[in-house]
Amino acid sequence: MDTMVADQYDLIIIGGGPIGMSLSIALRGSGLSVLLLEARESIDKNEDPRPLAFSHGSRLILHRLGIWESLSEVTPIKTIHISNRGGFGRTLLTAEEIDVPALGYVILHQDIFRVMHKKLHEYRINYLTGAQVTQLKSDLSEGRVEFKHNGELKQVKASLLVLADGGRLTAQVDGVTQHVKDYEQKAVVSRIETSFPQCGVAYERFTSDGPVAFLPFGQNFSLVWTAPPSTVEEVLDLDDDAFLARLQSHFGYRVGKLISASKRSSFPLALKYATPVSGNRVVLIGNAAQTLHPVAGQGFNLGLRDAWELSREIITMPVDIGSSAMLSKYRAMRKTDSGGGRIFTDTLVKLFSNDDILLHGVRGIGLSALDCFPPAKRFVAKRMMFGSRG
Template identity: 40%
Template sequence: MKHYDVIISGGAMAGATLALALDKQAQGALSIAIVEAYQTDHEQHPGFDARAIALSHGTVDILKRFDLWKDVSSVATAIEQIHVSDRGHAGMTEIAHSDIPVPALGYVVELADVGRLYHQRIQSSQNIELLCPDSIAQLNRFSDRVELKLTSQKEISGQLLVAADGAFSPICDAVKLQQNQVDFEQVAVIANVVCQQAHQGRAFERFTESGPVALLPMSENRMSLVWCLPPAEADKVLQMDDKAFLSRLQEAFGWRLGAISATGERSSYPLILRYRPQIISHRLAVVGNAAQALHPIAGQGFNLGIRDVASLVDEIGLQLADPGDYSVLSRYQARRTDDRETTIGLTSGLVRLFSNDWWPTRLGRNVGLFCADALPPLKQPLLNRTLGLVER
């Protein structure tokens, strides 16, 4: 039975970032295994697919600390301005990187690009072993270790097991970690689109009576679309031909970037908040979407997960001799509580506020957007969380 200091279940963004960050932090003192069911350098990997995500300024700082940003920056597009508006109403606010000032408010990356870069780094590491394609079939925990049997029949052990295996985490289910759910009764329609005008590093979040429409700047002047709709309306939009789809999107988003002229392949997923109040168990820590999967409004989900990763790395770094010791895990749980609760509360509150077309709510949010634009101190708390400048 081969032994590792840390075994990570899941090798997508959270798991791969954790492995590389731990390797950097420990300077070769830890042996790390990643158990991953899909080939991580393959385009069909569900965690490294065609979607794009926004990395906050704070996330970039974390990646720099672990010597990961240099690679990721080569495939990143800077967000220089964020424009927030309410369709058909006067309320709007803008945030520019020059107002802060920071080099950029954040960056947009395609998951497939990051997956390819991460795979290369993992393959070149002497301390990380990628067990792929493989998955955990059996888990047994003892006072000083975990023992795992994989579907390949390999048997391995470790001092710490980390669940980075997504919102439907089999590991968390196996140890019966409670998961709470809130169904927002929305579906996110995802696509890459091209607009008539150059995006010039601008990101847009536009609130409509059906839900928010977000456009993020990408390379080659493309934009990543996240369009939140009621399920029945999302089904209709997904079944439209490209011409009808672009026309419907144009109606929802408006003409701030001119005509929306082309779209790539569309996909969708239901918007359900899933979170686990407890993110530790004996010899087990939980990070990323396995800990919490958020509504995409305000782009907080992945950045919150990276703060999980950084906090766990910090705590393990204080006790490399036994990364699965209860003292490490209890500090990690305590350290993550405030950030997780605040971010989950913020995103859920924004969904309720901006998906409600009741006229008093609509009036209140437009006044709020107007005041935030006229009185910058009012938008500072939201700005700090958008930038990822929060305690963790």
């Protein structure tokens, strides 16, 4: 796309991942000048295989952005089945209990990426690919960005810089600290054909190595298998039959016999979060603000709420975009949702990914108790569907 670059914008969004793209789309028609900078050149070839479980709340936002209806394959989750490997206790959350059409939906990252990329063109948003931001600086009056594009170094200014780069440039933001905790786990992702067709149930099985999720997708399932890096390297090297046998013995037969697996990919897992999520004329959203373990399927959902709420704040208060007053209001608005999502996810990883015998018993009792206490189940389900405002 041929985008002319001006010297000055109301807003520059750094990072055209799904969250940066969502914010650009949410601001369309606002009358503000917005520039979206994305480092990758060949966007059309994005084949990121990871499945994303979307909450009911995210569906509503994607619908407002005009994205939802264009997604090619969306599989509803009607029931979530949570169990603990080698122990008693399990819990079932159902859409009926919460009175919603589905607890969530599964789509592929590459599908939402493709649709958003297309919408940016359709809505004629200033979007520059192959634009790698190398430096950002800001003070109380403006933010300045330096980026490389077609071998040239360019400089642009804006009233507000939005960092949606997954956290790669956070160290350059004065006054913002990035906290990192390596989970020493990786996630293996693949599509799995099973002898039982999926019927809307998402299985989450906790094991001492890490959680394994079978998410309903199309006729079958999408797998997210988390384990220590050495185990992941081992299973990536196995041939398909050996891989399926290993997965079957790890997960069991809840989805029947595992028949085939598509190409496998892996992702390193760490908790990263920034405090505070803004500096002078800079705000961090999506994975730049919080990168979470995929166990509770919260990362994209939280990031989408960051983008949506920031866009509403900007549109309803377009007087001095990026002022300290605006950013402190945004921070206060997002604090409970973002902090709650992070603590909830991190606690699940801590409680469920270990061999502790005492915790093993507590996990079983916890899952059974949750299953017998509908108000607690509704609380957990609503938190997963809508965040802190559930």
